[in-house]
Amino acid sequence: MNFRRIIINRPLINLFTRTHTLHPFTTTPTNPSLHQSQTTLLNNSLIPVNSDHLLRVCTILFQQQDASDSKLQTHLQKTQFSLNHEFFLQVCNKFPLSWRPVYRFYQFTLTCPEFTHTSVSFNKMLDVVGKSKNIDLFWELLHEVTKQKMTNDKTFRIALKVLASARELKKCVEYFHLMNSHGYGYSLDTLNKVVETLCKENLVEEAKFVVVKLKDWIKPNQVTYKHLICGFCDTGDVIEASKLWNLMVDEGIEAEIDAVNTMIERFFKNNQFDQGLKLFQTMRVKRMEEVGLSMYSIVIKWMCKRGKLSQAQLVFEELQKRGIKADNATLASIIYGLLSKNRVQEAYLIMENTEKPDISMYHALIKGLLKSRKAGEATEVFRLMIKKGCEPIMHTYILLLQGHLGKRGRKGNDPLVNFDSIFVGGLVKAGKVLEATNYTERTLNRGLQVPRFDYNKFLHYYSNDEGVFMFEEVGKKLREVGLFDLADIFLRYGEKMATRDRRRTRESFE
Numbered sequence: 275m276n277f278r279r280i281i282i283n284r285p286l287i288n289l290f291t292r293t294h295t296l297h298p299f300t301t302t303p304t305n306p307s308l309h310q311s312q313t314t315l316l317n318n319s320l321i322p323v324n325s326d327h328l329l330r331v332c333t334i335l336f337q338q339q340d341a342s343d344s345k346l347q348t349h350l351q352k353t354q355f356s357l358n359h360e361f362f363l364q365v366c367n368k369f370p371l372s373w374r375p376v377y378r379f380y381q382f383t384l385t386c387p388e389f390t391h392t393s394v395s396f397n398k399m400l401d402v403v404g405k406s407k408n409i410d411l412f413w414e415l416l417h418e419v420t421k422q423k424m425t426n427d428k429t430f431r432i433a434l435k436v437l438a439s440a441r442e443l444k445k446c447v448e449y450f451h452l453m454n455s456h457g458y459g460y461s462l463d464t465l466n467k468v469v470e471t472l473c474k475e476n477l478v479e480e481a482k483f484v485v486v487k488l489k490d491w492i493k494p495n496q497v498t499y500k501h502l503i504c505g506f507c508d509t510g511d512v513i514e515a516s517k518l519w520n521l522m523v524d525e526g527i528e529a530e531i532d533a534v535n536t537m538i539e540r541f542f543k544n545n546q547f548d549q550g551l552k553l554f555q556t557m558r559v560k561r562m563e564e565v566g567l568s569m570y571s572i573v574i575k576w577m578c579k580r581g582k583l584s585q586a587q588l589v590f591e592e593l594q595k596r597g598i599k600a601d602n603a604t605l606a607s608i609i610y611g612l613l614s615k616n617r618v619q620e621a622y623l624i625m626e627n628t629e630k631p632d633i634s635m636y637h638a639l640i641k642g643l644l645k646s647r648k649a650g651e652a653t654e655v656f657r658l659m660i661k662k663g664c665e666p667i668m669h670t671y672i673l674l675l676q677g678h679l680g681k682r683g684r685k686g687n688d689p690l691v692n693f694d695s696i697f698v699g700g701l702v703k704a705g706k707v708l709e710a711t712n713y714t715e716r717t718l719n720r721g722l723q724v725p726r727f728d729y730n731k732f733l734h735y736y737s738n739d740e741g742v743f744m745f746e747e748v749g750k751k752l753r754e755v756g757l758f759d760l761a762d763i764f765l766r767y768g769e770k771m772a773t774r775d776r777r778r779t780r781e782s783f784e
Contacts, residue, residue, distance in 0.1 A: 287767070302338075312337075314646045323348065323360050323361050323364050325357070327353070327354065327355035327356070327361075328355070328361065328364055328365070328368070330353055330355070330370070331350065331355055331361075331365065331379075332351060332365060332368045332375070333724075334346070334349045334350060334353060335365070335369070335375035335376075335378060335379055336369075336375055337462075339374045339375050339378055340374075343378075343381065346378055346382070347382055347385065350379075351685045357383065357386055357388075357389050358389070358622065359391075359394065359395055360394060362379070362380075362391075362395050362398075363381065363395065363398050364392070365379055366398045366401075366402050368400060368403060370382065370402060370407055371402070371404065371405050372402070372406060373402060373403040373408045373411060375407035376399055376402045376403070377399070377403065377411065380399055383459070390505075391422075391424065392424065393419075393424045393425070393426050393428075393429065394420045396415075396422075396424050396429070397426075397429055397432055398414065398430050400415055400416070400419070400429065400432050400433070400436075401432050403415060404432060404433075404435070404436030404684050405436075407440065409436070409437070409440050409442060412436055413442075413445060413542070414453075416429075416433055416449065417452070420452055420453060420456050420458075421456065423456070423457075425453065425458065426468055427464060428695065430449075430453075430464050430467065430468050431467060431468060431471045433449055434449070434468045434471065434472060434484070435471055435472065435475055435477070436667050437449065438472055438475075438477045438480035438481070438484075439475070439477065440752070441482060443483050443484070446480065446483070446484050447484055447487040447488060450465075450484075450488055450491070450492075454491075458603075458765075460488070460490070460491045460492045462492055462493070462494075462495060462498075465484075465485070465488065465492050465494070465498065466495075466497045466498050466501065468484070469481045469484070469485060469498055469501045470501045472484075472505075473501045473502065473504065473505030473508070474505075476505075476508075477507060478502065478505035478506050478509055478511075478514075481502060482514075482518070483496060484500055484669065485502065491615065494520070494527075495527065496527050496528060496529065496530050496533075497519075497530065498530070499518060499519075499527060499530075499533065500529070500530040500532055500533040502515075502518050503515045503518050503519060503522075503529075503536065503537060504533060504536045506518065507536045507537060507539070507540035508536075508543075510540075510543075511545050512540050512541065512546070515537065515540065519537065531566070531568075531569070533566050534553065534557060534569065535568050535572055536571050537553060538550045538553050538554055538569065538572055538573065539572050539576075541553065542576040544574070547580065549578070550576070551573075554569065554573050554616075557569065565600065567598050567600070567601060567604070570589060570590075570592075570593045570598070570600075570604065571601065571603055571604045571607070572599075573586075573589055574586045574590055574604055574607050574608065575603075575604070575607040576588055576591075577589065577611070578607045578610055578611030578614070579607075579610075580608065580610065580621055581614060581615075583611040583612065583615050586607070586608065586611055587608075590604070590608060602628070602630075602631065602632045602634055602635050603623055603634050605628060605631075605635055606634040606635045606638035607638070608624060609621045609624055609625065609635060609638040609639055610639075610641060610642045610644060612624075612642070613638075613639070613642025613643060613645065613646060614642060614645060616646060618643075618646075621639060621642065622639075625639060631662075631664070632664065633659070633664055633665075633666075633667065633670070636655060636656075636658075636659040636664055636670075637669065637670065637673065639652075639655050640652045640655050640656065640670070640674065640677075641673060643677075644673065644674075644677035645677070649674075649677040649678045649759065650759055652673075652674060652677055653674060653678075653759040653762065653763065655764070656670065656674055656762075660766070665750075665770070666766070666770075668733055668734075671729075671731065671763060671767050672729045674763050675729050675763065676729060678759065678760050678763070679760075679781075687712040696724060733767065742768045742769075743768075744768075745764045745765065745767055745768025746765065746768050748761075748764050749761040749762075749764040749765035749768065752764065
């Protein structure tokens with residue numbers, strides 16, 4: 275299916291030539307009771323909760339959750355505990371996915387005249403009821419909270435996230451009307467916060483539905499469209515993102531720079547390189563003053579990945595001419611691009627001229643050298659980064675192991691180069707038959723194949739004290755046959771990355 279024919283109904287350049295005006299909106303009125311309740315909550319939060327009392331109350335709530343109201347309240351009244359907001363929140367934390375004990379305890383608190391709920395306690399209870407998927411009770415509680423004027427932005431976020439997850443889209447829209455009927459008014463700022471929350475939860479379709487249905491009361495602005503466009507791009511749906519883009523153009527709204535960056539990167543990820551460059555060129559022509567480091571970095575990174583080094587260098591030169599200082603991530607992309615063209619000296623020169631190279635630059639250097647099948651030189655970079663105080667991460671070790679042994683494991687003339695020999699035979703020859711057997715059993719039980727297995731899972735499974743010993747033995751055996759690079763990689767991982775306790779202990783003595 276032709277992408278251009280479907281989604282590009284007009285040139286994207288039109289986006290930057292329109293103007294936009296907004297209708298006035300009402301904002302949420304200040305609620306004195308909310309301020310008073312927050313002050314009360316702050317004072318109550320300073321009172322520590324008795325853990326024994328909390329355990330006793332939670333035990334009663336769990337055991338008597340199906341009992342009658344009178345029986346449950348009798349048990350709770352006989353129990354000595356100090357009821358405050360912190361205690362109520364702790365009870366909710368004990369039942370994060372079970373609505374019944376929390377709701378029954380809420381009903382009990384209504385019988386205590388000295389205790390009054392706040393927006394914080396209501397939001398906590400709504401969160402528990404929403405996670406338990408009891409939509410009918412959740413909707414009932416929303417009405418109750420709204421009537422008591424205890425609603426805030428967080429209540430909106432919780433309400434829309436729960437209702438949208440349950441596909442109660444009509445109720446999502448109805449909730450805005452409900453809030454308006456109780457004096458809160460239609461707020462564009464609140465809508466934008468809700469849309470942002472839904473998009474982060476991958477509920478982009480639901481967010482779009484809410485925006486469209488509320489359009490007569492709340493007119494979306496560039497922030498609304500930014501969240502929606504970024505949300506669809508994050509889910510990989512560039513067609514829907516482009517439709518929203520064109521709708522935004524029709525309304526004369528200018529795109530925020532974050533939305534432009536996300537759109538360009540999504541075009542590149544979807545192999546629509548021409549579309550991404552077209553949008554980038556449009557920005558350079560119409561809004562050059564807003565084109566910053568983030569956009570340059572995205573374009574340079576993907577040009578280098580595609581092997582378009584000469585074009586990437588032209589963009590990089592423009593970046594420098596405008597007086598924008600390139601960050602390490604952009605320099606890392608240039609380094610990788612140079613190495614992919616076997617221009618090793620130029621790549622090293624960039625590293626030498628960088629005052630504080632970070633791990634992204636070292637990774638680019640290692641990855642580029644490995645692509646040129648220079649595993650030994652990549653290991654030297656690995657040693658250099660340690661010497662310079664840049665600590666490797668698991669991804670560093672995975673890159674190096676793949677470079678030396680192949681992505682799916684390699685078989686060499688020497689049996690010690692095979693996966694079987696390195697990870698099992700090395701232990702056997704060292705007299706550690708039991709450890710070798712345990713390794714094989716653990717590997718097979720986790721669905722990994724020898725010699726073909728996942729480096730990431732392998733390093734993860736053996737990041738413990740047992741793995742420390744295995745890495746040391748394998749490293750020693752590799753040294754015996756002259757595989758010093760591999761030996762250093764395994765020994766370093768066993769020394770530094772095995773367990774959290776081992777890392778903390780080592781760092782405390784350095």
